[in-house]
Amino acid sequence: MYLKACGVLVLAAMFGQAVATDANHTSTPQRIPDSYAEAAKLIDLGHGRQLNLRCSGSGAQTVLLEAGALADSSTWFKVQPLLAAHTRVCAYDRAGFGFSSEGPLPRDLDADVSDLHALIQHAGLATPLVMVGHSLGSNIVRQYASRYPAEVSAMVLLDPPAQDIGRFAPGWQKDEDTLSVQRFAFLRQCAAAAEKHALPSTDKELSQCLGEADPNASAKVNAANLALMSKPAYWHTVLSVLQSNAAVFKPPVSKQETHGSTPLIVLSAANTYADALPRDRKGLEEAKARTQAQIVATSTSGTLMHVADSSHDIQIDQPEAVVKAVVQVLGMAKHTSKTL
Template identity: 30%
Template structure:
């Protein structure tokens, strides 16, 4: 019994040390890396909004499931030379506070609309959505079609993806891992591993694409206790998000550009039981299918990119958005 008590005491001590290490590290990061944009209350929690440039239509950047405003760092400054462009952090990511669950696409789209309205960022908008972000901007357009002048889908998801076994194999490890990693992150383990440069391949490759002054901010975002908890919440709601998108209307003749990643490596650490050839064929078919959402669509292939085109070939994202902005009618922004 004495040994059990001592062991329990040791475990409790380690938990307290880990939690303290995480708390102090988070406080240091917050002081060292203040939000570059504005924090806007959207009803119970604040979201971070970062805008650059001037002009209309305003470009709104919606990141992938793993990302936040920093994930557009290689895209946003160049687009700001053409028009106003805004990135933001979904609830629980980057500099934004956590929001209520479930984290479905419809809820996130409502929060985005509230954010833009309260920040005074008026339409029309060109919406740019990467991966999960593609679902969110399609749901945004469903409820506010008059605000949307055009749309760019960057290797976006497809609403019928859960019907395919290979996709379910792809997302299964994350759905299991995110809650576990979230728990150990709260005890400082993730922060400690990053201090020794022990990053998963996916994060390491993303970091390598960023400028040296941005990399510490990326790590600060990944090390937050709420980061992986938010990943778990968004992953848990993904099937419901797909069902919501399936009920959305087609886009009519809305200007639409599809960017598709066709580089040698689509994802650096695919599950071992997944047929990668079958998955890539399936993904390309879905991307082609997305072009049918509008009668005014074009398809661009990123042949040197992984799923993260915004890191690997950001010039393609900039070019696609710039081309759309320049061919849209130039007029003063209206009301949201």
């Protein structure tokens, strides 16, 4: 799947340590299970819209998993079963992705936070939640925690993307602005083809819209994804998300952002920019380090943890490191609640 597989790389261009398994010896799945080929539980938000929610495990505290920009709940196929051995854990497909209905445009942070709040209410998820966000999902989680602080007991943020990159890597930013014009033109072609029911296509250029099958998924899951990505709703959403990202990532982290003493762990990947041009790599790394340090400083209980041998997709490369961090903040949140 071209965009689903490459979407995180697009954003990474824009902007570990393992733990033992639980007492039940839960193993880490190496392929996306066939269960992701269909919806789990469709939560009605009203106005004819539904969001697909996947929950597993049990416990007094619920962990909510927020995917990256162009990903859906399947990005957590390794992390969710490991966490389910410890507590209740839920992942969902944002509007326009996976099995969720298309949402009103634009698909910006405000829209995502509003949808998430509605999902939590309509699904009856017990708050406060521990929220885990990857890439753009970390921005969604942070904004949700700022808007609804009483509903978030702790946060784990996986490799939050660099902000204010232009100040650190101006050459990269100039190239990215040029490439964005080409990228959006291509995405509009894919959307137009989908609207004409012309996807999949044998046309050389349009065939790139759907790209190759996901090697981490079975034939059943890939077939379901192909059908979903052939619909106009997917392409409308992708376009809107990527267009909105400029407003998210071009400025630095706001000096007004604060999360009090909420437990917060930022997991920083070692190889986020491994494929960047040597000319740009130092500036990109500086921008990421500055961004993640600023995020950690928004909480008096903030911690930065480096994850070795990981690309931007920590949840795929080092799922045990994610579980370790979540278990840690679960303990911190429990201790905090007892002292209040």
